[in-house]
Structures are given as C-alpha cells and as structure tokens.
Amino acid sequence: MFVKRSWLFASAIALLLSVFPAAAQKKNARTTSPAPTITIAVDASEAPRKIFHTHLVIPASPGTMDLFYPKWIPGEHMPSGPLVDLTGLKFTANGKELTWRRDLQEMFEVHVDVPPGTTSIEASLDYVSPVASEGFSAGSSATAQMAVISWNQLLLYPSGWTYDQLTYRASLHLPEGWKFGTPLPVASQSGAEISFQPVSLYTLVDSPVITGANFLAVPLATSAPPAELDIAADSPGDLDAPPELWQHYKQLVAQAGVLFGAHHYRDYHFLLSLSDHVAHFGLEHHEANDSRVGERSLADTRPRVLSAGLLPHEYVHSWNGKYRRPADLTTSNYDQPMQTDLLWMYEGLTSYLGEILTARSGLWSPQQFMDSIASIAAELDHRPGRTWRNLQDTADGAQILYGSPRHWESWRRSVDFYDEDVLNWLWVDVIIRQQTQGRRSIDDFCKAFHGAPSGPPMVKTYTFDDIVNTLNQIAPYDWRSFWLERLKTHAAHAPLGGIEASGWRVVYDDQPSELLKDREEESKGMNVEYSIGLELHEKGEIVDVIHDSPAARAGIGPGMILVAINGKKFKREVLRDALRESKNSKQPIELLVENTDYYKTYSIDYHGGTQYPHLVRDTSKPDLLNEIIKPVTVAGQ
Numbered sequence: 160m161f162v163k164r165s166w167l168f169a170s171a172i173a174l175l176l177s178v179f180p181a182a183a184q185k186k187n188a189r190t191t192s193p194a195p196t197i198t199i200a201v202d203a204s205e206a207p208r209k210i211f212h213t214h215l216v217i218p219a220s221p222g223t224m225d226l227f228y229p230k231w232i233p234g235e236h237m238p239s240g241p242l243v244d245l246t247g248l249k250f251t252a253n254g255k256e257l258t259w260r261r262d263l264q265e266m267f268e269v270h271v272d273v274p275p276g277t278t279s280i281e282a283s284l285d286y287v288s289p290v291a292s293e294g295f296s297a298g299s300s301a302t303a304q305m306a307v308i309s310w311n312q313l314l315l316y317p318s319g320w321t322y323d324q325l326t327y328r329a330s331l332h333l334p335e336g337w338k339f340g341t342p343l344p345v346a347s348q349s350g351a352e353i354s355f356q357p358v359s360l361y362t363l364v365d366s367p368v369i370t371g372a373n374f375l376a377v378p379l380a381t382s383a384p385p386a387e388l389d390i391a392a393d394s395p396g397d398l399d400a401p402p403e404l405w406q407h408y409k410q411l412v413a414q415a416g417v418l419f420g421a422h423h424y425r426d427y428h429f430l431l432s433l434s435d436h437v438a439h440f441g442l443e444h445h446e447a448n449d450s451r452v453g454e455r456s457l458a459d460t461r462p463r464v465l466s467a468g469l470l471p472h473e474y475v476h477s478w479n480g481k482y483r484r485p486a487d488l489t490t491s492n493y494d495q496p497m498q499t500d501l502l503w504m505y506e507g508l509t510s511y512l513g514e515i516l517t518a519r520s521g522l523w524s525p526q527q528f529m530d531s532i533a534s535i536a537a538e539l540d541h542r543p544g545r546t547w548r549n550l551q552d553t554a555d556g557a558q559i560l561y562g563s564p565r566h567w568e569s570w571r572r573s574v575d576f577y578d579e580d581v582l583n584w585l586w587v588d589v590i591i592r593q594q595t596q597g598r599r600s601i602d603d604f605c606k607a608f609h610g611a612p613s614g615p616p617m618v619k620t621y622t623f624d625d626i627v628n629t630l631n632q633i634a635p636y637d638w639r640s641f642w643l644e645r646l647k648t649h650a651a652h653a654p655l656g657g658i659e660a661s662g663w664r665v666v667y668d669d670q671p672s673e674l675l676k677d678r679e680e681e682s683k684g685m686n687v688e689y690s691i692g693l694e695l696h697e698k699g700e701i702v703d704v705i706h707d708s709p710a711a712r713a714g715i716g717p718g719m720i721l722v723a724i725n726g727k728k729f730k731r732e733v734l735r736d737a738l739r740e741s742k743n744s745k746q747p748i749e750l751l752v753e754n755t756d757y758y759k760t761y762s763i764d765y766h767g768g769t770q771y772p773h774l775v776r777d778t779s780k781p782d783l784l785n786e787i788i789k790p791v792t793v794a795g796q
Contacts, residue, residue: 194320194324194325194326195217195218195317195320195325195326196218196326196327196328196357197215197216197217197218197314197316197317197325197326197327197328197360198215198216198327198328199213199214199215199310199313199314199327199328199329199330199363200213200214200215200329200330200331200332201213201308201310201313201329201330201331201332202214202332203306203308203331203332203333203334203370204332204333204334204335204351205334206288206301206306206333206334206370207301207302207303207304207334209287209288209289209290209299209301210285210286210287210288211285211286211287211288211308211312211313212283212284212285213282213283213284213285213286213313213314214281214282214283215281215282215283215284215314215315216279216280216281217279217280217281217282217315217317218278218279219252219271219273219277219278219279219280219317220273220277220278221273221274221275221276221277222273223270223271223272223273224270224271224273224280224317225262225268225269225270225271225317225318225319226268226269226270226271226282226315226316226317226318227267227268227315227316227317227318227492227493227494228240228242228245228267228268228269228314228315229267229311229312229314229316229364229493229494230242230267230493230494231490231493231494231495231496231497232295232296232311232493233364233365233488234295234442234443234444234476234480235295235296235442235561236488236497236499236502236557236558236561237557237558237559237561237562238496238558239294239295239296239297239561240267240297240311240312240493241286241289241297241312242266242267244286244287244288244289244297244312245284245285245286245312246284246285246286246287247283247284247285248269248282248283248284249282249283249284250271250280250281250282251280251281251283252273252274252277252279252280252281253274253276253277255274257271257272257273257274257280258271258272259271259272265494267494268318268494269315282315284313284315286312286313288300288301288306291436292438293438293439293440294438294440294562295438295440295442296309296311296312296367296438296440296442296449297312298437298438298440299436299437299438300437300438301437302393302434302436302437303393304371304372304373304391304392304393304394304434305337305369305370305371305372305373305374305391305392305393305432305434305437306369306370306371306391307367307368307369307370307391307430307432307437307449307451308331308367308368308369308370309364309367309449310329310363310364310366310367310368311364311493314327314360314363316360316492316493321491321492322359322360322361322364322491322492322493323359323360323361323491324359325359325360326357326358326359326360327357327358327359327360327363328355328357329343329354329355329358329363330352330353330354330355331352331353331355331368332351332352332353333351333352333353333370334351334370334372335350335351336351336372337351337370337371337372337374338370338371338374338376339353339368339369339370339374339389340368340369340370340374340376340387340389340391340428340430341366341367341368341369341389341428341430341447342365342366342424342426342427342428342444342445342446342447343355343356343358343362343363343366343368344356344358362616364493365444365445365446365447365481365616366444366446366447367430367442367444367447367449368430369389369390369391369430369431369432369449370391371391371392373391373392373393373394373395373397373398374389374390374391374392375388375389375390375392375398376388376389376390377390377405377408379405379408379409379411379412379429380409380412380413380427384422384424384425384426384427384613385426385427386412386426386427386428386429387426387427387428387429388405388408388428388429388431389428389429389430389431390431390432390433390457391431391432391433392432392433392434392454393433393434393435393436393454394454396458397433397454397455397457397458398433398457398458399457399458400457400458400463403521404457404463406521407520407521407522408429408470408520408522410519410520410521410790410793411470411471411474411516411517411520411522412427412474413793414516414519414520414790414791414793415471415474415475415478415516416793417791417792417793418512418515418516418602418605418606418791419478419605419606419609419610420605420606420610420611421606421609421610421611421612421613422477422613423445423477423478423481423482423613423614423615423616423617424445424446424477424615424616425446425615425616426446427446427447427474427477428446428447428448429447429448429450429470429473429474430447430448430449430450431450431451431452431470432449432450432451432452433452433453433454433455433456433457434451434453434454435453435454437451438451439451439452439453441469441470441472441473442473443473443476443477443480443481444477444481445477445481445482445616446477446616448470448473448474448476448477449473450469450470450473452466452469453466461677461680461681462681464523464527464674464677465674465677465678465681467517467522467523467527468513468514468517468522468523468531471512471513471514471516471517471520471522472509472510472513473513474513474516475509475512475513475516476509478605478609479504479505479508479509479512479605479609480505480506480509481616481618482609482616482617482618482619483608483609483619483620483621484505484618484619484620484621485498485500485501485502485504485505485620485621485622486620486621486622487499487500487501488501488505489618489620499554499555499557499558500551500554500555501554501621501622501623502554502557502574502576503550503551503554503576503580503583503645503646504580504621504626506574506576506577506580507576507577507579507580507581507583507584508580508584510577510578510580510581510584511580511581511583511584511585511588511601512584512601512605514528514531514532514581515601515787515788518788519788519789519790519791520790521790525785525788526673527673527674528784528788529663529773529774529784530672530673530674530675530773530774531674532581532582532585532658532774532784533665533672533772533773533774534672534674534675534772535578535579535581535582536582536653536655536658536665536772537665537667537689537772538578538688539575539578539579539582539653540652540653540655540665541569541688541689541692541705541708542569542572542575542653543569543570543651543705543706543707544568544569544570544571544572544706545572545648545649545650545651545652545653546649546650546651547649548571548572549646549647549648549649550575550576550579550580550645550646550647550648551646551647552572553572553573553574553575553576553579554576557574557576560572560573560574561574565694565702565703566702566703566717566718567703567717568702568703569688569703569704569705569706570706579653579654582653582654582655582657582658583645583654583657584601584657585657585658585661585787586654586656586657586660587601587604587630587638587641587657588600588601588657588783588787589657589660589661589783590634590636590641590657590660591603591604591630591633591634591636592783592786593660594634594635594636595633595634599633599634600787601787602791603633604629604630604633607629607632607633608621608625608626608629623642626638626642627639627642658774658784659777659780660780660783661780661782661783661784661787662776662777662778662780662781662782662783662784663774663775663776663777663782663784664774664775664776664777665772665773665774666772666773666774666775667689667770667771667772667773668770668771668773669739669768669769669770669771670771671769671771672771672772672773675771679731682696682697683696683697684696684697684702685731685734685735687734687735687738687769687770688703688705688708689770689771689772690709690738690765690767690768690769690770691708691709691710691738691748691763691765692704692705692708692709692710692711693705693708693710693715693721695721695734698720698729699720699721699722699729700718700719700720700721701715701716701717701718701719701720701721701752702717703717704716704717709763709764709765710750710761710763713750713761713762713763713764714761715750715752715761716754718754718755719752719753719754720752720753720754721734721750721751721752722751722752722753722758723750723751724737724748724749724750724751725737725748725749726749726751735769738765738768738769739768739769741765741766741767741768742766742767742768744766745766747762747763747764747765748762748763748765749761749762749763750762750763
C-alpha cells in the first residue's frame with residue numbers, strides 16, 4: 160500500500176479554486192451560505208458480487224432539497240453517468256424515512272422533502288457494477304479478485320454549489336486482504352478500513368481507487384514528484400512481467416518530464432487493471448489514470464505490444480486535458496453539458512504525443528512505431544465517410560459517436576479525431592522543424608503550452624486562438640488556415656502530408672507487418688479492407704464494408720456472414736489464399752454469404768492480391784520520423 164503524502168494539499172485546493180473561469184460560478188452558485196462538508200462511507204466488501212454500498216451524510220435545511228447524480232463524466236466527453244445502476248436509494252432524517260421524487264425533465268436529479276428541524280439528511284444507495292459490458296468507467300469494473308472504484312458512481316451532490324466548493328470526507332471498506340492504490344491523500348488506515356483526507360468533490364471524482372487480492376506497486380520516479388504503477392490482476396501470474404518492462408515505464412515518466420518541462424501533480428498513479436472481465440479502456444485524471452487491459456497484457460509479448468500505447472496516452476492527459484483544458488469542456492458541475500469541439504487538441508494531440516512517448520520510452524521499437532503510423536494512415540485513407548462528415552464534426556458529435564456501432568463505421572465515421580490527429584499533429588511537428596531549420600519541434604510547443612510552472616493540480620483553459628497563437632510563437636506560419644483546412648475538409652483521402660514531408664511514404668504489399676499480424680491473432684478477426692473492402696470477425700461476420708470497394712459494389716453489406724470462399728468453408732487463411740491467387744487469375748472470387756437466414760453467392764471481380772500498409776523511406780527528403788521518436792537525454796541518466 161502507498162500512503163499518499165499530504166504536503167501541498169491545502170495549496171492544491173486553493174490553486175484549483177483560483178483558476179476555474181467565471182463560467183464555473185454560473186447556474187447553481189450560492190453565495191449566501193457556506194458550502195457544506197459531506198461525509199461519504201463506501202463499503203466495497205462485496206465487490207466480488209459486483210455491488211457497492213454507500214452511506215452519505217449531507218447537511219440540509221427544511222424544504223425541498225435538490226440532489227444530483229453525476230451525469231457528464233470528465234474525460235468521457237458525454238453524459239455517461241451510470242444512472243441505471245444506481246439502486247436502493249433511501250433518505251432519512253432523525254430516524255425517519257423521507258419522501259423523494261425524480262425530476263421529470265432531468266433524470267439525474269431528485270427532489271427530497273426535508274422536514275422542519277432538520278440539519279442533515281442521510282442517504283443510502285447501492286451501485287451494481289455491470290456483469291459484462293464494455294464502455295468507459297460505467298462498464299464492468301469488478302471481478303472475484305479486483306475492482307476499480309469510481310467515486311462518481313457512488314455519490315450524490317447538492318445543487319447550489321460548484322464541485323470545487325463542496326467538500327467530501329470519504330472512507331472506504333475493502334474486502335479482507337485486498338491492497339489498493341489511489342491518488343487520494345490517506346488520513347489513516349486500520350485493516351480493511353481507509354479514511355481519506357477531506358477533498359473537494361472535484362478532487363474526489365478525479366481520484367479513483369484500484370484494489371485487489373493480487374496487487375503490485377512499482378515505483379517509477381526516483382525524484383520528486385513521485386510516480387507509481389499500481390496493478391491489480393485476476394491471477395498472480397499476470398503480474399509476472401519481464402524486468403525490462405518496468406525500466407521502460409520509468410523511461411516513460413522521465414521522457415514525459417523532459418517533453419513538457421514541468422509537472423502538474425503532487426504524485427502520479429498509473430492504475431492498471433489486468434483482467435479479461437472488466438471493460439477495456441483508459442480514462443485520464445490529474446494525478447492518475449484508470450487503464451484496463453486484458454489479463455495477460457504484461458506477461459505475454461503480443462498483448463503487451465498491442466496495449467503499449469495506452470498508459471503513455473493517458474499519462475499525457477495529465478498535461479493535455481486535465482491541466483490545459485478546452486474552455487468549453489470546463490464546467491462547474493457534472494450536470495452541465497460539455498462542448499467537445501476542441502477534442503482534436505485534447506484527444507488528438509494526446510494521441511500523437513502518446514505514440515511518440517511509447518517509442519521514446521522503449522515500449523515500442525522504432526519499427527513498431529512506423530507500423531502503427533502506417534496502419535493509422537491506411538485506415539483513414541479508406542474512410543469514405545470523410546466525404547460527408549468532416550473531422551470537426553467527429554469532435555462536435557463525440558457524445559453520440561462514442562457509442563456508435565462498428566457496423567457501417569467507415570461510412571458513418573466515429574471518433575476519428577484520435578487517429579486522424581496523429582497524422583495532423585505529425586504534420587505540425589514536421590512544419591515546425593522545417594520552418595525553424597530543425598531548431599524547434601512539437602516539444603517546444605508542449606513546453607510553452609503545457610509546461611512551467613510546476614505545481615499541484617490546477618486547470619488552465621484554452622481556446623482555438625490560444626493554440627494558434629502559441630504555435631506562431633514557436634514557428635511563424637499560417638496555423639489558423641492549416642487547422643481550418645484540416646478540420647473542415649471533405650477530402651476523400653487522409654492527411655498524409657506530414658508523413659510524406661518527414662521522408663516517408665505509405666505503400667501496400669502482400670506482407671502484413673508484425674503489428675497487423677498481432678492484431679489479427681489477438682482479435683481472431685481479419686482486415687481485408689485495403690483489397691476487397693471487408694473487415695470480419697472471427698466466424699466470418701462482416702463488421703464493415705468500405706463504400707465503393709469491390710465487395711460493396713458486388714452488394715455485400717455489414718451484418719452479413721461470410722460462409723465460404725470459392726466453395727471452401729471460411730477460414731482466414733482460405734480467404735487470404737484466394738486473395739493472393741487473384742493476382743494470377745482472371746476468375747472472380749466467389750463468396751457465399753448468409754444474410755438474415757438467406758444465402759447468396761457474390762462474385763468479386765478483384766485481382767489485386769493481398770494489400771497491407773507499410774512506411775518506406777523517401778530518400779530525397781530528410782528522415783524526420785526517426786528524429787521525432789529519438790529518446791531525449793534525461794539529466795542524471
């Protein structure tokens with residue numbers, strides 16, 4: 160167990176209160192009475208049953224009291240609060256049960272009748288963690304051996320104050336023998352009972368807890384501020400990672416510190432879940448990240464490579480997303496809608512920097528980095544939805560796109576601001592290097608925009624103009640036009656200018672990269688989008704069909720099932736062989752397809768063989784890509 164240091168805690172809260180914009184005082188702000196301190200006691204002893212019990216004591220006065228359940232969850236960019244899993248809600252005062260009713264328009268708000276003479280009410284509720292679901296933190300979060308506790312799922316807050324004004328005094332009861340990790344400052348611990356220091360509602364929700372029977376804490380920073388990797392796993396053997404992996408994560412912390420030139424946390428916790436039975440995702444916090452991957456993602460090579468970019472991405476968010484945050488995403492409470500128009504910076508730049516740090520830290524080899532960039536470029540270059548939905552709209556509509564199905568994704572588009580902005584910010588990096596004859600790079604932008612002064616968590620908001628102005632300080636250029644073009648274009652093809660200007664080209668051949676082979680083996684699916692236009696699940700279910708591809712022109716659509724190829728039962732190798740043989744045959748490929756219980760044979764007039772993307776050097780230009788991912792010298796190493 161790591162006991163959180165409390166130094167600078169009071170100054171952290173003061174700074175946090177001082178930097179929120181005037182918008183954070185709107186709507187429900189109450190200035191005539193002091194903000195209350197709320198006691199919250201969470202009993203997680205039944206986490207293996209996937210049920211958590213909460214008891215709250217909330218100061219109150221007679222009349223109607225309005226209470227909210229958190230709706231808009233920071234980092235999830237949508238109203239994803241798991242209200243449906245809030246159960247057993249009861250209110251009492253002076254030993255008597257109180258009546259309450261849900262608001263008829265705002266489902267996340269309840270109105271409680273508080274009787275005369277009441278100074279506080281008590282609330283009890285249960286949160287039932289989903290048994291098997293994906294998604295973000297509202298997805299499955301507990302197994303027989305571990306759990307991730309997200310405080311927003313376990314509490315209510317009173318209307319009338321901002322989340323940085325409300326104070327919560329929290330305690331947590333764990334299953335016997337379980338250890339835990341969290342950025343929350345610990346006041347005391349007695350066995351399975353932990354008491355935390357009082358914090359604002361904002362800090363509480365921003366500080367999840369990971370806990371489990373199989374637990375490992377790995378220190379990652381030898382100098383202040385400290386950083387730690389806290390891992391909970393379903394099995395003890397899942398923690399058996401090669402020793403060099405810990406060195407790579409130590410390098411991640413060191414390389415990020417050099418990249419930004421400052422830290423905005425008191426100490427940092429990578430909260431990593433290793434389980435096949437929790438939702439898989441990453442969610443950022445100021446002083447932690449909640450990252451969840453498959454059970455063998457540290458112990459086995461293939462899943463370790465495939466998940467290597469997750470922790471770097473979420474770590475970057477401590478600077479880009481938590482410290483520097485779009486003004487439209489900075490609200491004063493969890494009931495206020497967030498505007499996601501600048502996610503191309505919040506998530507897009509983070510995706511680019513995450514890829515860079517994955518390589519600079521050694522979690523990826525240079526070739527794996529190149530293969531990742533090639534894969535991103537190829538996927539986005541075969542995204543026909545670009546012709547009607549521009550990149551800006553993928554950000555504007557993020558709250559509806561996060562939950563969109565995979566079927567028809569190439570025509571619908573999804574949250575493409577993650578991957579497409581890897582290409583866009585690479586282009587920015589290359590332009591900066593070219594405009595300054597190599598004297599400056601994206602690293603200089605990060606230091607100027609996200610860097611000094613170091614200190615405890617705070618929020619410094621920004622707008623589109625702030626991004627453009629800082630870029631111009633680093634390297635004068637028409638950055639406004641650059642970004643407006645990138646965001647508004649309906650061009651059919653991906654923005655490959657950064658790759659090409661960096662001395663590389665995207666080409667296709669008949670040999671998949673090791674990264675693509677690993678992805679296929681891990682998913683048991685198959686991607687032949689760049690040849691006949693199909694993406695398939697393990698048993699031949701067609702996930703997506705590229706618009707105007709050979710398969711689409713033949714009449715095949717998502718949701719159908721590929722049964723046989725040229726009369727032979729579907730297997731990945733059977734389809735792969737048929738594609739290879741198409742180069743030397745004038746005969747079409749015959750696909751037997753089932754569509755809602757009906758069978759039909761489709762003729763695919765295709766003769767191009769298998770097609771897999773790679774980056775190859777253009778020796779007429781300097782190699783900037785390898786320069787970009789070169790580890791930076793760290794003082795003392």
